[in-house]
Amino acid sequence: MTSDDTVSLDHGAGGKASHALFSEIILPLFHNDQLAQQDDGAVCEVPAGRLAFSTDSYVVDPIFFNGGNIGDLAVNGTVNDIAMCGAQPLFISVGLIIEEGLPKKDLQKILKTMARAADQAGVKIVTGDTKVVPRGKADKIFINTSGIGIIPEGVNVSGTRALPKDKIIISGTIADHGMAILNAREGLAFESDLKTDSAPLHGMVKSLLDAGCEIHVLRDPTRGGLGTTLNEIAAGSRVGITLFESALPVKGQVKGMCELLGFDPLYIANEGKLIAIVPEHDAGRVLEIIQADPFGTDAAIIGEVTDHLPGKVFLETAIGGRRLVDMLTGEQLPRIC
Amino acid sequence: MTSDDTVSLDHGAGGKASHALFSEIILPLFHNDQLAQQDDGAVCEVPAGRLAFSTDSYVVDPIFFNGGNIGDLAVNGTVNDIAMCGAQPLFISVGLIIEEGLPKKDLQKILKTMARAADQAGVKIVTGDTKVVPRGKADKIFINTSGIGIIPEGVNVSGTRALPKDKIIISGTIADHGMAILNAREGLAFESDLKTDSAPLHGMVKSLLDAGCEIHVLRDPTRGGLGTTLNEIAAGSRVGITLFESALPVKGQVKGMCELLGFDPLYIANEGKLIAIVPEHDAGRVLEIIQADPFGTDAAIIGEVTDHLPGKVFLETAIGGRRLVDMLTGEQLPRIC
Numbered sequence: 001m002t003s004d005d006t007v008s009l010d011h012g013a014g015g016k017a018s019h020a021l022f023s024e025i026i027l028p029l030f031h032n033d034q035l036a037q038q039d040d041g042a043v044c045e046v047p048a049g050r051l052a053f054s055t056d057s058y059v060v061d062p063i064f065f066n067g068g069n070i071g072d073l074a075v076n077g078t079v080n081d082i083a084m085c086g087a088q089p090l091f092i093s094v095g096l097i098i099e100e101g102l103p104k105k106d107l108q109k110i111l112k113t114m115a116r117a118a119d120q121a122g123v124k125i126v127t128g129d130t131k132v133v134p135r136g137k138a139d140k141i142f143i144n145t146s147g148i149g150i151i152p153e154g155v156n157v158s159g160t161r162a163l164p165k166d167k168i169i170i171s172g173t174i175a176d177h178g179m180a181i182l183n184a185r186e187g188l189a190f191e192s193d194l195k196t197d198s199a200p201l202h203g204m205v206k207s208l209l210d211a212g213c214e215i216h217v218l219r220d221p222t223r224g225g226l227g228t229t230l231n232e233i234a235a236g237s238r239v240g241i242t243l244f245e246s247a248l249p250v251k252g253q254v255k256g257m258c259e260l261l262g263f264d265p266l267y268i269a270n271e272g273k274l275i276a277i278v279p280e281h282d283a284g285r286v287l288e289i290i291q292a293d294p295f296g297t298d299a300a301i302i303g304e305v306t307d308h309l310p311g312k313v314f315l316e317t318a319i320g321g322r323r324l325v326d327m328l329t330g331e332q333l334p335r336i337c
Numbered sequence: 338m339t340s341d342d343t344v345s346l347d348h349g350a351g352g353k354a355s356h357a358l359f360s361e362i363i364l365p366l367f368h369n370d371q372l373a374q375q376d377d378g379a380v381c382e383v384p385a386g387r388l389a390f391s392t393d394s395y396v397v398d399p400i401f402f403n404g405g406n407i408g409d410l411a412v413n414g415t416v417n418d419i420a421m422c423g424a425q426p427l428f429i430s431v432g433l434i435i436e437e438g439l440p441k442k443d444l445q446k447i448l449k450t451m452a453r454a455a456d457q458a459g460v461k462i463v464t465g466d467t468k469v470v471p472r473g474k475a476d477k478i479f480i481n482t483s484g485i486g487i488i489p490e491g492v493n494v495s496g497t498r499a500l501p502k503d504k505i506i507i508s509g510t511i512a513d514h515g516m517a518i519l520n521a522r523e524g525l526a527f528e529s530d531l532k533t534d535s536a537p538l539h540g541m542v543k544s545l546l547d548a549g550c551e552i553h554v555l556r557d558p559t560r561g562g563l564g565t566t567l568n569e570i571a572a573g574s575r576v577g578i579t580l581f582e583s584a585l586p587v588k589g590q591v592k593g594m595c596e597l598l599g600f601d602p603l604y605i606a607n608e609g610k611l612i613a614i615v616p617e618h619d620a621g622r623v624l625e626i627i628q629a630d631p632f633g634t635d636a637a638i639i640g641e642v643t644d645h646l647p648g649k650v651f652l653e654t655a656i657g658g659r660r661l662v663d664m665l666t667g668e669q670l671p672r673i674c
Contacts, residue, residue: 009671010667012560012671013560013561013665013667013670013671014559014560014561014562014565014606014665015561015565015604015664015665015666015667016663016664016665016666016667017666017667018560018561019569019664037495037496037497037573038496038569038573039421039422039495039496040391040417040418040421040422040556040557041389041390041391041418041419041421041422041424041484041486042389042390042391043387043388043389043390043422043488044387044388044389044390045386045387045388046383046385046386046387046388047385048383048384048385048386049382049383049385050380050381050382050383051380051381051382051383051388051485052378052379052380052381053378053379053380053381053428053430053463053464053485054377054378054379054430054464055430055431055432055464055465055466055481055483056432056466057432057433057434057466057468057481058468059434059468059470059474059475061474080377081377081378082378084376084377084378085376085377085378085380087378091390093390093391093392093483094392095392095393095394095432095481095483096394097394097396097434097479126390127390127391127392128392129392129393129394131394131395131396131479131672132671133396133476133671133672134671134672136473137396137398137475137476137672138396138474138475138476138479139470139474139475142434142468142475142479144392144394144432144481144483146392146430146432146481146483147378148388148390148485149378151380158374158376159374159375159376160374219377220377222351223349223350223351223355224350224351224352224355225351228351228352232356232375236374236375267352269351326353327352327353327356328350328351328352328353329352329353329354330347330350330352330353330354333350334346334349334350334469334470334471335468335470335471
């Protein structure tokens with residue numbers, strides 16, 4: 001590979017090489033009117049009302065894995081954060097931090113995946129920034145995506161709104177993403193077709209809102225997994241939460257890998273799943289709508305909100321025991337997203 | 338320094354340590370209602386119309402330097418990108434990528450500076466994200482800021498709108514930031530009180546718009562410097578540009594350092610300066626308003642837009658010569674912002 005095939009410090013200096021990188025590699029893939037203006041920011045038309053605004057940086061290692069790469073992970077992740085506010089995502093920004101020496105073909109592959117993910121989610125990548133740091137000062141590529149979306153009038157979902165007796169629904173199997181990343185890491189190569197679950201969830205949210213479902217909380221249990229996210233909700237809403245172990249959807253091979261390696265799937269990251277917390281009377285309908293979505297076929301009711309021991313999450317085990325599910329302590333899997 | 342005094346991988350894992358970092362260090366400094374919700378995104382009220390949306394990642398080395406640090410640089414940088422769209426900045430997101438081992442007191446110092454810079458600019462830090470990568474996989478800290486602002490009705494500034502006969506104004510001395518960073522790097526220690534010019538420019542832009550000035554282009558000449566930014570404008574607007582060397586404001590010590598080290602101040606980054614390109618009839622008034630701003634006292638008319646050789650920038654030298662100012666080729670100074 002010659003130096004022409006890799007990203008160099010010049011590509012981040014803001015001069016000729018930066019412009020060549022932008023106009024030859026980035027713009028053709030992300031083409032739209034706003035980005036083509038090449039101004040310092042993008043101008044976006046929005047209706048009056050409430051915007052959802054979110055940001056996430058992605059530092060996943062490795063950058064390519066079964067079912068995706070850091071690029072679609074970054075787009076889907078911010079699409080989902082916007083969707084979890086009850087909003088439809090509209091515009092996305094992309095901030096790249098590239099380590100000198102990254103092969104251009106890797107960059108192109110990542111950007112292509114981002115463009116495809118943005119198309120699939122119906123969002124426009126309207127503004128961006130590229131920095132390059134010397135070899136050894138970053139690890140291949142880090143991507144920040146920020147996004148904005150519009151929250152329809154009357155929609156009010158938040159991690160502070162769970163109420164006792166609400167039902168807790170998960171949109172599918174847990175721990176797929178974390179185990180797929182782990183499997184892709186050097187030194188660990190289980191024979192497995194396990195893929196990341198990275199997927200955009202705004203369509204599922206839109207179906208729920210369009211059907212007029214009453215939804216108290218929406219969250220995507222990424223870093224820290226289902227266990228940590230439910231702890232956040234229990235604390236934010238000052239309620240107790242009970243989970244039913246036997247109801248938790250976990251793929252057989254994920255369960256097997258977790259047992260073998262000593263991981264608890266409750267703390268493993270998901271990148272294409274949501275938790276919906278809804279009033280009991282609407283739970284059946286919400287479950288049906290989620291199951292009808294292409295990314296929700298394995299959805300299940302997995303627990304309920306209670307009024308005892310506010311802030312605590314308990315698991316009723318398959319053999320009838322009851323154990324506290326605390327927040328993740330320590331680092332189960334670094335650089336999972 | 339014990340391990341309690343530094344940021345660890347646990348702080349980025351999304352579990353207990355992440356929450357402690359957020360609630361003990363981040364939230365008290367950036368306190369506001371949106372951030373306190375701890376949802377995946379922030380909910381922001383906006384009027385209907387045109388939003389400006391921008392993103393920038395900061396990888397400056399060193400992270401502390403004379404006059405500021407990576408934190409206020411990151412806030413001011415995005416405030417300025419929004420302002421260069423003719424918008425008033427409202428909301429900002431912060432994405433931190435921290436290298437394991439960063440002293441917590443450095444993080445606190447940076448975040449404090451960010452909070453102060455946000456206050457000064459009248460923007461709210463409403464949403465954020467923290468990732469931690471292992472030692473040697475990043476360099477201390479990288480910060481992404483994204484921002485949104487509102488563009489007043491009737492305002493339409495863009496790098497594509499420069500017209501022949503327009504005057505070009507710079508809001509102050511050039512190359513201060515780049516030379517301050519260079520001076521702060523190990524091995525180079527000129528006896529100097531040279532400081533970064535990092536500053537928020539939205540107030541200056543507001544004064545211009547409130548006064549009803551006709552403005553065609555606003556840009557802040559950061560990476561790549563004045564020379565590269567003017568080349569972008571010449572290309573975007575399909576016009577020629579002539580600069581007058583004798584009119585360029587450059588501090589004596591910056592000029593001296595540049596001469597000694599072989600740098601051209603036209604290509605050195607600024608972080609608190611703007612270029613305004615305005616019709617001839619409004620140029621005097623625009624200059625006066627900029628000079629009345631605390632960050633614009635050294636403003637000057639430095640050139641004009643022409644209709645010959647579209648896309649090219651020329652410098653009329655002090656001794657009467659004329660030379661082409663091309664875009665920056667290669668990397669003058671890596672990791673300047």
